[in-house]
Amino acid sequence: MTYIDIHLVPVPRANKRAYEDMAALVAKVLKEYGALRVLDSWLDESGPDAATYHGESANPESQEYGSFMASAGANPDEMVAMCLIEWPTRAIRDMGMKGLTSDSRVQFEGQEPVFDGKRLIAAGFKPILVGGGEA
Numbered sequence: 001m002t003y004i005d006i007h008l009v010p011v012p013r014a015n016k017r018a019y020e021d022m023a024a025l026v027a028k029v030l031k032e033y034g035a036l037r038v039l040d041s042w043l044d045e046s047g048p049d050a051a052t053y054h055g056e057s058a059n060p061e062s063q064e065y066g067s068f069m070a071s072a073g074a075n076p077d078e079m080v081a082m083c084l085i086e087w088p089t090r091a092i093r094d095m096g097m098k099g100l101t102s103d104s105r106v107q108f109e110g111q112e113p114v115f116d117g118k119r120l121i122a123a124g125f126k127p128i129l130v131g132g133g134e135a
Contacts, residue, residue, distance in 0.1 A: 002036070002086055002127055003126065004084060005123075006122065007083050010072045011080070011081050023081075033095070035087055039085075050067070093124070
């Protein structure tokens with residue numbers, strides 16, 4: 001069964017291009033270590049709000065919704081990036097991440113950080129539905 005890694009991180013707006021370059025390199029390396037797909041994306045700040053994800057009867061006007069900006073702890077000079085990594089199995093994920101974290105191509109010591117890694121929110125997920133059917 002596939003396994004999914006997701007991370008959410010606030011990125012200084014001034015570092016947008018640097019993040020995109022870093023994400024492209026990391027995606028290439030992740031695929032070499034077995035990732036099936038890597039999807040990096042920016043939060044669409046002008047996109048739909050949470051109310052559009054609920055039917056009218058489940059959407060009382062007084063309800064307050066959370067936001068990705070708040071969840072990521074982003075401030076006004078930051079934007080939110082989300083990355084989804086799909087792996088064939090959890091075992092391949094564990095080996096792939098071990099490879100990634102020791103690969104010299106993605107060790108950025110001595111370089112100006114693109115984002116604050118201590119603020120990265122990350123977790124692994126077990127799919128329950130894939131393409132509208134059970135996983």
